[in-house]
Amino acid sequence: MNGLTNVSRRSTQLLRRSLHTSAALRDAAPAGQTLRRTGLYDLHKENGATMVGFAGFDMPLKYEGSTPVESHHHVRKEAGLFDVGHMVQSMFRGPTAAQFLEHLTPSSLATGLKPYQSTLSVLLNPTGGIIDDTVITKHTESSFYVVTNAGRRDVDLPWFEQKLKEWNTTELAKKEGGVEMEVMEDWGLVALQGPKAAAHLQSLTSHDLTTIPFGRSAFISVSSSSSSSAADTHLLHVARGGYTGEDGFEISLPPSTTTLLTQLLLSSSPTVQLAGLAARDSLRLEAGMCLYGNDLDETTSPVEAGLSWVIGKERRSEGAGFVGESEILRQLKEGVERRRVGVVSEGAPARQGAKLVDLKTEEEIGTITSGIPSPTLGKNVAMGYINARTHEGLHRKGSEVGVVVRGKMRKGVVTPMPFVKPNYFRG
Template sequence: MLSRTATSLRPAARAGRLVLRGLATSAPVYENKRTPLYQLNVDRGAKMVPFAGFDMPLSYGDVGQVAAHNHVRNEVGLFDVSHMVQHLFSGPGAQDFLSTLTPTSLDKIPENGSSLSVLLNENGGIIDDLILTKHAADGSRWYTVTNAGRAEEDKAHFKAKLLEWNTQHPDKTVTWEILDGWGLVALQGPKSANALSKLTDADLTALKFGQSMFAEIGKDKVRCHLARGGYTGEDGFEISIPPEFAVSITEQILAIPEVWPIGLGARDSLRLEAGMCLYGNELNESVSPIEGGLAWLVSKDRRVEGAFPGSSRILAELKDGPARRRVGFEVPGAPAREGAKVFDEDGNEIGVITSGIPSPTLGTNIAMGYVKNGKHKKGTPVQIEIRKKLRPATIRPMPFVSAKYYK
């Protein structure tokens, strides 16, 4: 069953010219959606651009992308990620239902624990990547966050699979709610816990990476959901806020002097340094978790039973290796951009770049992409076609910048 709105997050109960995938700087040809924080972003001088069907902040005021990026690495920044889709799955069959869609052992996740996973199609391709958080020890309640750019595909997939499940399992039915209108912000950086502690009495030291809690935040003591983690490789929290308090809580966080609002430009460079995938660039419905360097999402017991979509392909790739592999590149000279072709030293085409930037932290150009299996070893010299010339590069391990999660 699908409810379009939810009143509580309860612990018991492409358009224009692309700069980044899905991020345009020219006027959209359709009307974009707006997050609950749209006006707040505009009032703070955000440059708004179309992204994943929403008007989203690229940057704020005169602060450049590099300065914003470095502030998150060294201090703390706040991202509006309310465009992401927040879901609740509840009922006696919730865990078993979600297990039919993903390759991750959900029964191994502790109460209030989270895991990255992937929705798979029948060919083992990735429909979307998502975060799954268990809100009940018995697996009867799950909070899930999926990508805005895949909202319609995800909803159609959930709807069809849920109808099938509830029909076949009348004693283990599942209810599905979408948290329309809820705010979602990501507080990221080494000083994020110190900043958040000014607005809550919750013991943040008890919350480790990959764990969540409910906490009262702000002057009105609003009950919010905190998940320790994020998309930058730094310590941080993703905070889900009830609709009527989304603006006020965000304003209170931004009133803390060291917290800067940060836009999509820095978000992309931070996630690339952290070696994290962006759906539509590194991941799509033809890419398997094994090709995408996400084999760890396929739990050991699931590899034995194989009861997940596309298991025949994925188990074969685990045994024999995939046809291609996601790798990192260090690219001296000019930066490599999405779509650039990759060649070996003999001039044979072996892959393609999916994302590339000048790294603010490292002071060199980095990129991600796919190369043929066997050509993926770290230290392998390659050539990348940049501005119609083949330029030398080297395959290197990821993340480019070591993660600093609170564990």
């Protein structure tokens, strides 16, 4: 028993250290500024959360009575509830909202999405670099719900405002109508994740959740009491998806009822547990999902990041009209120098900044951007970038590479992501 405890404790320490090396956490709050709080701060403290600065917010790393590894396993087997209220929720409305968002992203939104369908996308700068990754949900032809990263708030919002100002002076906007943005300040956002998430949420609503497959959303009614009083009935935006690779939902909560409804979700079953940033980081990495500031930045394009699939087919020709178009089309045609890869390695786990090298020549070929000891697989997993042009072939599946950890070279194998098979509900 003591041996298992020591392994769990060591894994917890490594996961915590890995999270603390992330760019988002290092830049938790500018000097002299106070960390912001989500609407669930008091609830976190009441439940014994260890709070840390993350993306400018005071966020729960873990909770009393459960290690990050135990929390990770609980989400994989049962259901965990994450506070993601630090994320920025916005609405874009107007007759040309789809065209405006297609100008900022390479995704097909007007014709590629049906009502209440979502897609991962990226905001691009003029050189094709990723300003931020985002999830865009189409409600109607003129209304879109957009979620962006808290750590990029001070970059994203001015960018949106600048581009909106430019857009609303275009001939198209003058002719057909402009676009307005509403930032949903102080709204809560929670992620109920795990194989039993649907059953727990279903117990609180009469809406048939099997009609909402992965990548779709709906407004559903949830009652906060056994009465049929209208005052106790809440209409919530629920999107099926998440950041763990498990089935689950991201639920937007009005400021006035964020705590009430979160407590309701927690009480839906004793198997629903609060989960913190440490478990969220290990779950997302096992699922092969990027963390902005680690795996994505403004010098990285979606082609390099292995996210070419977010670029709509009809947007891969000249004249598509999105920011960064010329560079992205060039990369799609000519290829790129570096590519994001998954790596499984031996020995001590690699973390952000570890060098990738050619085993034969020991020449540097790339860099690890995220790495953890995988609680699910019991081995080290990481993602990073390999220069695929100067070291042709080493980015391909099964290639053996060196990973330099604490000055020692460890053997690694390029491995397809996700490392853990996703369990999304497809309907």
